[in-house]
Amino acid sequence: MQEEKAFQDYYPDDVSRCYGCGRLNEHGHQIKSYWDGDESVCRFKPEPYHTAIPGYVYGGLIASLIDCHSTGTAAAAAYREEGREMGTSPPIRFLTGSLHVDYLKPTPIDDVIEIRGRVKEIKGRKVVVTSELSVRNVVCAKGEVVAVRAPKHFMPDE
Numbered sequence: 654m655q656e657e658k659a660f661q662d663y664y665p666d667d668v669s670r671c672y673g674c675g676r677l678n679e680h681g682h683q684i685k686s687y688w689d690g691d692e693s694v695c696r697f698k699p700e701p702y703h704t705a706i707p708g709y710v711y712g713g714l715i716a717s718l719i720d721c722h723s724t725g726t727a728a729a730a731a732y733r734e735e736g737r738e739m740g741t742s743p744p745i746r747f748l749t750g751s752l753h754v755d756y757l758k759p760t761p762i763d764d765v766i767e768i769r770g771r772v773k774e775i776k777g778r779k780v781v782v783t784s785e786l787s788v789r790n791v792v793c794a795k796g797e798v799v800a801v802r803a804p805k806h807f808m809p810d811e
Contacts, residue, residue, distance in 0.1 A: 658739075659686055660685075660686045660687070660725040660726070660728060660739065661675075661676055661684065661686060661725055662676060663740040663744075664676070664728075664744070665744050668744075668746050668807065671721060672717070673717045673718065673720060674721035674722075682697065682714075684697055684718060684721055684722060684725075686722050686726060686729070686768075686770075688729065689769075691771070691772075692770060692771055693725070693726040693729065693770040693771075693782075694767065694768070694769050695718065695722040695725075695767070695768045695770075696765050696766065696767050696768075697765065697766045698764075698766070699714060699762050701762070703762060706759075708759075708761065708762060709759040709760060709761060709762055710759075710760040710762050712754075715754065715756065715760055715766075715786055715794050716754050716796070718766065718768055718786065719752070719754055719784045719786060719794065719796035720796075720798060722768045722770055722784060723749075723752075723782035723784055723796065723798035724746075724747040724748065724749060724782075724798065724800045725747075726770040726772065727747040727782055727798070727800035728746055728800075730775060730780055730782075731745045731747070731775070731802065732745055734775050743805075745802065745803075746802075746803040747780065747801060748800065748802075748803050749798060749799075749801075750779065750798075750799040750800060751797075751798070751799040752797075753797045753798075754794055754796045755794060756793070756794050757792060757794055757795065758791065758792070758794075760786065760788055760793040761793075764789055765788070766787070767787050767788070768784050768785070768786045769784065769787075770784040771783050771784075773797070778801055778802040779799060779800070779801055779802075780799075780802075781798070781799050781800070782797070782800060783795070783796070784798070
């Protein structure tokens with residue numbers, strides 16, 4: 654069941670300008686991630702300018718989608734772990750500590766991309782998220798992100 658607001662909609666304005674997930678970046682992807690049970694889900698429709706070769710998505714877009722969906726999932730998971738509602742203070746944001754992507758098949762550009770994430774581990778300031786990126790139920794890429802909680806000085810004053 655899709656929640657009313659996406660994870661990224663809870664980010665404070667000062668940290669909502671990321672090219673991949675920033676709702677305030679008019680030139681960015683502005684992805685939206687939601688819980689679907691224990692998984693997180695994001696859907697994104699690529700544009701013709703996301704082309705690598707005719708008919709297929711550029712690999713950098715795939716990495717960007719996995720990256721930003723995973724850090725959003727990490728933030729949502731941290732709120733859950735702390736028993737807090739998203740958007741409560743102090744705000745929680747995550748940065749990418751590492752990103753690993755395996756490209757399994759060319760990703761068609763003519764349909765919606767779906768990314769499904771799962772929290773593999775929560776330990777201290779670190780959340781590990783694994784993701785599968787698919788089009789029409791065919792897994793085209795898999796990723797793993799080690800997300801690290803943003804230090805307080807990266808966050809806006811409350």
